[in-house]
Amino acid sequence: MNLENKFLPVTGTVLPRFAGIATFMRLPYLEMDNPLIEQVDIGLAGIPWDGGTTNRAGARHGPRQIRDLSTLARNVNRASGISPFELCRCADLGDAPVNPVDLVDTLMRIEAFFKIFKEKNIIPLVAGGDHLVTLPVMRAIAKEGPVGMIHFDAHTDTWDRYFGHSKYTHGTPFRRAIEEGLLDPHRTIQIGIRGALYNDSENNWGIEQGIRVVDIDEYHRLGVQGVLKLAREVVGDGPTYVSFDVDFLDPVYAPGTGTPEIGGATTYEAQQLIRGLQGLNLIGGDVVEVSPPFDPTGNTALVGMTMMFEILCVLADARKRHGNCFK
Ligand code: MN
Numbered sequence: 001m002n003l004e005n006k007f008l009p010v011t012g013t014v015l016p017r018f019a020g021i022a023t024f025m026r027l028p029y030l031e032m033d034n035p036l037i038e039q040v041d042i043g044l045a046g047i048p049w050d051g052g053t054t055n056r057a058g059a060r061h062g063p064r065q066i067r068d069l070s071t072l073a074r075n076v077n078r079a080s081g082i083s084p085f086e087l088c089r090c091a092d093l094g095d096a097p098v099n100p101v102d103l104v105d106t107l108m109r110i111e112a113f114f115k116i117f118k119e120k121n122i123i124p125l126v127a128g129g130d131h132l133v134t135l136p137v138m139r140a141i142a143k144e145g146p147v148g149m150i151h152f153d154a155h156t157d158t159w160d161r162y163f164g165h166s167k168y169t170h171g172t173p174f175r176r177a178i179e180e181g182l183l184d185p186h187r188t189i190q191i192g193i194r195g196a197l198y199n200d201s202e203n204n205w206g207i208e209q210g211i212r213v214v215d216i217d218e219y220h221r222l223g224v225q226g227v228l229k230l231a232r233e234v235v236g237d238g239p240t241y242v243s244f245d246v247d248f249l250d251p252v253y254a255p256g257t258g259t260p261e262i263g264g265a266t267t268y269e270a271q272q273l274i275r276g277l278q279g280l281n282l283i284g285g286d287v288v289e290v291s292p293p294f295d296p297t298g299n300t301a302l303v304g305m306t307m308m309f310e311i312l313c314v315l316a317d318a319r320k321r322h323g324n325c326f327k
């Protein structure tokens, strides 16, 4: 058996899909002290934490259910032809350590976990968790300077504080990331924004910083290809992170989430949008806000798993293109 085979998913023709230990995409699970980790190009990891959730909690259970629905994953993207496990060495690197009763401690633990990815030049592909988990991931990986971001969401997540002083919630990660110099607002596009506001000035801060906000009306005016053209112009050639809040989708497709907003995108549109990111300089991504307590059929976790696979395909292509595969 050659070395590369250690990083292939278990096929359903060898081990039945309902059997064995559930991992992301049925990949091998490597503990962080496993020497094989030095060879990993893309590390899939969970962040089972929803301490930033302001209303309906439950996303802490997301990684486990996404791993369960990963039993339905296969290897080749029919639309793009990308076979991520052939291009890159991928593995499930487990869950970031979290502390369910201490928010600040958890942010530090998550950052420390993803610093190991950064040190070992492993691209992170994350399953949340609520959207606050993106902040410590960015703290770990945006070391050489701020990154760009393509952000799919019903919400901008650039609010300032809750209850007068609380700076860290799933509604604030991208304001903090801009303030901390992790995220370049001029290379950030937020797609699918909709829903009622607390007040009519709520969205202005991000736009004033230079974020390109594409609300759902503009999204439908431009269409998928128009949005992709705009996104490519905004992020350019620089390092770019993809953050996918499952509430970008209409709750018809993804009801199992904390803050659903009607009038959202379809799953097919979302797949086309991610596939259209092929060729960009992508350096990481996440799928967040899958909340199993609100997802009795498991369909939202299936959607989350499938979007992770779509993101994995473009990440693997980017990694290959930038010449760092099979290091
Ligand atoms: Mn969000």
Ligand code: MN
Residues within 6 Å of the ligand: 153, 154, 155, 245, 247, 248, 259
């Ligand atoms: Mn959202």
